[in-house]
Amino acid sequence: MIRLNENYSKLKASYLFADIAKRVAAFQQANPDRKIIRMGIGDVTEPLPAACLEALHKATDEMGRRETFRGYGPEQGYAFLRDAIAKGDFQSRGCAIDADEIFVSDSSKCDVGNIQEIFANDIRIAIPDPVYPVYVDTNVMAGRTGANLNDRYEGLVYLECNEANGYVPAPPSQPVDLIYLCFPNNPTGGVATAAQLKQWVDYARANKAIILFDAAYEAFIRTPGVPRSIYEIEGAREVAIEFRSFSKTAGFTGTRCAFTVIPKDLKAYDSAGAAHSLHALWNRRHSTKFNGVSYPIQRAAEAVYSPAGQQQCRALTDFYLENARLIRGAVTKLGLTCVGGENAPYIWINTRRDSWEFFDLLLNKAGVVCTPGAGFGRCGQGYVRLSAFNSRANVQEALERVAAVLK
Numbered sequence: 001m002i003r004l005n006e007n008y009s010k011l012k013a014s015y016l017f018a019d020i021a022k023r024v025a026a027f028q029q030a031n032p033d034r035k036i037i038r039m040g041i042g043d044v045t046e047p048l049p050a051a052c053l054e055a056l057h058k059a060t061d062e063m064g065r066r067e068t069f070r071g072y073g074p075e076q077g078y079a080f081l082r083d084a085i086a087k088g089d090f091q092s093r094g095c096a097i098d099a100d101e102i103f104v105s106d107s108s109k110c111d112v113g114n115i116q117e118i119f120a121n122d123i124r125i126a127i128p129d130p131v132y133p134v135y136v137d138t139n140v141m142a143g144r145t146g147a148n149l150n151d152r153y154e155g156l157v158y159l160e161c162n163e164a165n166g167y168v169p170a171p172p173s174q175p176v177d178l179i180y181l182c183f184p185n186n187p188t189g190g191v192a193t194a195a196q197l198k199q200w201v202d203y204a205r206a207n208k209a210i211i212l213f214d215a216a217y218e219a220f221i222r223t224p225g226v227p228r229s230i231y232e233i234e235g236a237r238e239v240a241i242e243f244r245s246f247s248k249t250a251g252f253t254g255t256r257c258a259f260t261v262i263p264k265d266l267k268a269y270d271s272a273g274a275a276h277s278l279h280a281l282w283n284r285r286h287s288t289k290f291n292g293v294s295y296p297i298q299r300a301a302e303a304v305y306s307p308a309g310q311q312q313c314r315a316l317t318d319f320y321l322e323n324a325r326l327i328r329g330a331v332t333k334l335g336l337t338c339v340g341g342e343n344a345p346y347i348w349i350n351t352r353r354d355s356w357e358f359f360d361l362l363l364n365k366a367g368v369v370c371t372p373g374a375g376f377g378r379c380g381q382g383y384v385r386l387s388a389f390n391s392r393a394n395v396q397e398a399l400e401r402v403a404a405v406l407k
């Protein structure tokens, strides 16, 4: 009799965004004429930057000619893209990251979900609350937690993020081995200062811990001095893995390209206390389980780093940030408090009522989809997240509809 992985039974029935999609589909079926405006999942709406599109076309044509056709590429990514990333995202900002420390992939969600495989099962894990659900769920699947009681999995150290700490948690008083951090934050839109990140890097060095730093939204940072990479912090090369994505930076949610940075200085220890390179381990895992991102997509991603690509991506993120500004203004005018939206595409709203009740109210009365904060963890109860990824016309219409319902 084949047995299943019973850890899956500890999970909530469905993944947060799948759950929301199901509710929205049911509403649409019952109200086929209602135009629904989706401000739930952070999915981009604006077309690819022209520089990326041009590179994609050119590379696609290359695949159609014998002389320029390519088969399997390197699992870790083509050198042209790894070089462009190392220079454009790191070396140009004073971070000593080499091209061969970059692993190109098709998804930051997959990388951040898969990375836990290279760590032992009995490690102590610190996870913020509220949080992107992938960090928690993948550790539950791997059997690193007990049951879920009152929206908390036994065995995890939760780092509460709230108005009082400005949504940036401080290191815990007890030692932990693996720490998940995300800045600019999903879902709150908060950012961490260099001093706050330094506390975490120092903590990780003192405890021989590893920080998993999700920087998928760094392209939205506008406040001068806010770090865009954890490697801007001294000592981070020894303790941090960084995840980046082209999804939100360059509108690649449907195109698929991301990367993970694993510095060669990073070490984890075996049961005898001997140090091993995490770069070597991840390289082993990546080349065993992944066959690389397609050549045309990597060329499209490379174009992000051209002068035209940089300017076009900036215009794209500026566009969504203007949506965020409109959302913040409208929400505040309705007498609700909110954070985020200044260095991030998400606005975190204190609804002063149950998150799912507010979600249902917006869906049923305004035809607008938000993400209930409670879906990101216990500390998200009472909040909802609005995404700024939408057309200007949809944002304006959604805000008018919401105002009509809440007034």
Ligand code: MLT
Binding pocket: 040, 041, 042, 043, 109, 132, 186
């Ligand atoms: C979100 O809405 O939180 C993100 O779009 C989800 C993701 O990037 O996987």
